[in-house]
Amino acid sequence: MAPKSSVIMSVPxxxxxxxxxxxxxxxxxxxxxxxLNIYIYSV
Incomplete structure (x- = not known):
């Protein structure tokens, strides 16, 4: 089992x-x- 940190580092x-x-x-x-919703409600 490889440590998780090495797996994370292997991701591009x-x-x-x-x-x-x-x-x-x-x-x-x-x-x-x-x-947009705020603008519509304020009109």
Whole structure:
């Protein structure tokens, strides 16, 4: 059994970067939808 840290290090950094970017874009979409809802309700 290899320690978990070595398994984590064997995962390519690009994969983490892709997941990080997709999470950021999802958060941005959610924030934009929230702002749109606030704008609609305030009108």
């Amino acid at each position: 950094v690009e994969l983490y970067y892709e997941v990080f970017l997709t999470n950021l874009s999802v958060v941005n979409v959610c924030l934009n939808l929230m702002q």
